[in-house]
Amino acid sequence: MTDTLAQARAALREVVPHLVTLVRNVPDPHAISVGTWTVGDVAAHLTHVFHLDTDAIAARPLPDATVTTAGMAEANATMLARDDERNPLLLADRIAALADTFDDIASRARAATVDWLQDTRLPPAAVACHLLEECLIHGYDIARAVGRPWPIRRHHALLAIEGAVLPLIAVLPPTALVDQDRARSFQARFDLRLRGGGRVLMAFARGSLTLQTGGARDVDAHLSADPAALMLVFIGRRGIGKPLVAGKLTAWGRRPWKLARMLTAISPP
Template sequence: MSVNPHQWRRVRTSVPVVLGRLLDLVDDAPPDRPATAHWTVADTMAHLCGVAAMGLALVRGGPPDLPVPDLLELRRRTTVDTISVMNAEVLRHFTERRLPVLADRLRADVEEVLRAVDEAGPEHEVSWLGGARLPVTGLLAHLLNELNLHAWDIARAVGRRWVVDPADAALFVDLFMVGMTRRGYGRLLDRDGPAHPGTISVNFRHRFGPEVTMALADGRVTVAPTESRPDVRLSFDPAVFTLMLFGRVSRPRAVLARKLWVGGRRPWLLPVFLRTMRLPS
């Protein structure tokens, strides 16, 4: 469960670098330009401010500095499928939409998050959405992914190109997804419907870290010992893979671009696995 020192240095260094690129990107962006189907550029920046404020509160052990009623209870009962509800509540009550003000707040809160994480140390654990347990390195990897993901949205909206460093994207897989699965994701992945019978093992492989096998059994996902013949072998470019997980790149496009390779003895079970091990898109 120990955090790799290289990963710790990388995530700690990459967050301020990507933040700086994002702030340069929005410096002259039109605030009302649609960035996603539902959010403008200003909405997207307000969302990132909310992410940073909640991350800071988790590390500091206090309530988030956001004017949202019952936010702690909302955070506790949130699942992957209801994250959009929590995001909407935050944006409804946090009404600031002036880009310079949002940029200053985001910069300040991210700097505070980094200071708090340095004080806490890489093995410090927090209780995340839905009661999931997460090391602060995973919290930083999630913040890094949010910055990259929404910068990608804003860049498309203003006709610019945003490049996600695959080594940074790998941190989201290794420190957030795997780290949270190891420590327990609470009710974050709860879903209705019967559990798939039997076990599905999926081997994840990329060039920036060790391969990991996850297994789905009785509706729960765990980190499992590496198998010689897993049901699914998944090799991927982490940058494209994370964009795919969040619905920015389609699975066929990732496969055709040779950024995602699926094999194993039962590769057709991957969609079944991903119905549980899923992310909001």
């Protein structure tokens, strides 16, 4: 845990200065970024995530939120409605200051686990990796909206997936990250191999998602994935086609077509 926390803090110290520069140079905070959110909304949301994850590690009270697509949309909308700041210069300064505060508090984290949303408990390392994931994804959202590059380094994406996404799947209810309407009849097991990282079995069964261990001989498909490409595909920022053609994702097995169905079944918050 200590090693992963140190890696996540180091990654944030690398990513946040680029994020701050990106936000500071936003030409139009009213430009649409992702969904109905403007670039200013995304930047403000990022400051809320910094507050949330800092409060978690500091053992301060957290908002009451359900970690599902609908639950987090409601919580995020409430926070954005209470915070009308959309000035890129001020939000950039806020992100920089909050990042320093987070790093200071994380450097003194000693608890094995801390309270997080929906009565879950996570290692401080997972909280730091969650913050890293949010910076990577929303940095991508802002950069795409303003026509700027936003390269995501493999080891940063790997930390976000192995250090945050997989631990969250493990502790949340198995229905939390699955679209119940689209996945009600979906059953499949996938052997996910993260390039530069480890392997995990993902099992979908009628509206639930669990992680499993053991042999991968009876899976429907194997997926070898570049972590950055996988993260953007899973979160719905890219389709699966181009990463497959580019070799960023490689699939094989008895039923590789089920991977496309999996992407419709997943419902990230």
